[in-house]
Amino acid sequence: MEEHLSSLTTEMRNQNTTHIDTADTIDILTVMNEEDQKVALAVKKVLPKVKVAVEYAFESLKKGGRLIYIGAGTSGRLGVLDAVECPPTFSTSPETVLGIMAGGEKAFVKAVEGAEDNAELGKTDLEAIHLTSNDTVIGIAASGRTPYVVGALQYARSIGAKAVALSCNENARISQVADHAIEVIVGPEVLTGSTRMKAATAHKMILNMISTTTMIRLGKAYENLMVDVHVSNHKLKERAINIIKTVTGTSYDVAKETLEKANYEVKTAIVMIKTEKTYNEAKALLAEAGGYVSKAISLNKGE
Known part of the structure; x- marks a missing residue:
């Protein structure tokens, strides 16, 4: 060759x-x-x-x-x-x-x-x-x-x-x-x-x-946000909190608290806030939705 x-x-x-x-x-x-x-x-x-x-x-x-x-x-x-x-x-x-x-x-x-x-x-x-x-x-x-x-x-x-x-x-x-x-x-x-x-x-x-x-x-984004980011350091934690704030319109403190309750899973935290569900309930909705945040929220609304 x-x-x-x-x-x-x-x-x-x-x-x-x-x-x-x-x-x-x-x-x-x-x-x-x-x-x-x-x-x-x-x-x-x-x-x-x-x-x-x-x-x-x-x-x-x-x-x-x-x-x-x-x-x-x-x-x-x-x-x-x-x-x-x-x-x-x-x-x-x-x-x-x-x-x-x-x-x-x-x-x-x-x-x-x-x-x-x-x-x-x-x-x-x-x-x-x-x-x-x-x-x-x-x-x-x-x-x-x-x-x-x-x-x-x-x-x-x-x-x-x-x-x-x-x-x-x-x-x-x-x-x-x-x-x-x-x-x-x-x-x-x-x-x-x-x-x-x-x-x-x-x-x-x-x-x-x-x-x-x-x-x-595969459902690892919501709108144009990285909602499946792995929270492994301070910078990524702050990014995760800001993503949750942006999507849900909630305060920094609520976003931070929910992220911690959600085991640092951004997608789960968003669904928890959007649907007013517990961690386990939000996880179940996401599982039923195949991991897609928008679909999980729609399922809760019965759409």
């Missing part, structure tokens, strides 16, 4: 930046900013493709499966970053959204040379977490040709898990071995081949979209 590397969009020279080595600092920053503005528009073009990935993830989590990101280098780190932010943001179990990268956890802070070239390792790493057909696997590779990701997606698909390829090149190799492909074309990088720039930015945006939209679909 090496002979085709130079033909990839992500490896081409950007004609807008051929003189950045002699440019002033502000001119370098300006051209970077101009190129970055193209990223959101590139992502916009693939939103229908992202929608499919969200549906896969939603169905997986709804039936007890997992959302798993897998990649190497920057791509792998982006997956890990998105995964580890789900528990504090949405109160998910650490096993619900996983990020796996070639070379293991140590590769997050220090490159493990050669790990990404091993397709068998991609399969092995998914076997190690006992991948099942209920899971959705999103393989991330800016080039779209990383053997580690190819191996992972091939294995995922072979056992019936949903396999999604996320790359920044058309007709990517990983697209050919997946159930579904998202190819977000951001164009040549400011610094040729440095896919930690525009390509990584596009992938960060898309991963945020996939996880956040999936969680919203």
Whole structure:
């Protein structure tokens, strides 16, 4: 595959930046900013493709499966970053959204040379977490040709898990071995081949979209508020109290007291105040509503 590397969009020279080595600092920053503005528009073009990935993830989590990101280098780190932010943001179990990268956890802070070239390792790493057909696997590779990701997606698909390829090149190799492909074309990088720039930015945006939209679909938001936030420190407690105040119109003290009575479960506290129910009654309403706050409140009203 090496002979085709130079033909990839992500490896081409950007004609807008051929003189950045002699440019002033502000001119370098300006051209970077101009190129970055193209990223959101590139992502916009693939939103229908992202929608499919969200549906896969939603169905997986709804039936007890997992959302798993897998990649190497920057791509792998982006997956890990998105995964580890789900528990504090949405109160998910650490096993619900996983990020796996070639070379293991140590590769997050220090490159493990050669790990990404091993397709068998991609399969092995998914076997190690006992991948099942209920899971959705999103393989991330800016080039779209990383053997580690190819191996992972091939294995995922072979056992019936949903396999999604996320790359920044058309007709990517990983697209050919997946159930579904998202190819977000951001164009040549400011610094040729440095896919930690525009390509990584596009992938960060898309991963945020996939996880956040999936969680919203699962009932972890009320209006545009994070009502399933995990209250694990003072900042998050204050955020939780303010969310309860905003939704219910109650005072700070009442919101704080109810949050404590609700075992620091924001959704339960909101339902308690909105329906004037006890903790156990509010929990029962939420369970009947499948975890959706608005539905739980409607059930109490008999709507």
